[in-house]
Amino acid sequence: MPSRRHGHFQKCSGERPALHIINNMENLNIKIVKTAPIDQLIELYKDAGWWCDENDSADPQFIQKIIEGSFCFVVAFLEDKIIGMGRAISDSVSDAYIQDVVVLNEFRGQQIGVLIMDTIIAYLKANGISWIGLISEPKAVSFYQRYGFKEMKDYVPFKLEEGQ
Secondary structure: OOOEEOOEEOOOOOOOOOOOOOOOHHHEEEEEOOOOOHHHHHHHHHHOOOOOOOOOOOOHHHHHHHHHHOOEEEEEEEOOEEEEEEEEEEOOOOEEEEEEEEEOHHHOOOOHHHHHHHHHHHHHHHOOOOEEEEOOOHHHHHHHHOOOOOOOOOOOOOOOOOOO
């Protein structure tokens, strides 16, 4: 199983591919799903740098359980190709945490992440979820602040370390 950090897969370094401009946004479809092509999701995690080892043999059941265990799993499709995703975990009553929001590097800067976040937040609010939180990487803080997310100054996120 890949290593995880702050609810995300371990961040790795890598080169950014050339930007691919979407000329026809009508071919872009944002969907809440219960299943998705696992191989494409693995490529998305790798592109984000959350799946470090090229030799990792990803367990398709592991990825499917991530989808099924999410309260809301949103995928951005460009025709048949997954180019972005995001998800929320929740108790289905009051609280939710958004995580794993990512767009393929070559498609970033075209508001796809915004559409994914809009879909997640609208779904959570429509289901009566009033407390929505997330943990952001430092470079993404301004992206989340535009939605009204604020740093929780009196709180500190914790993670149980392996072997504890």
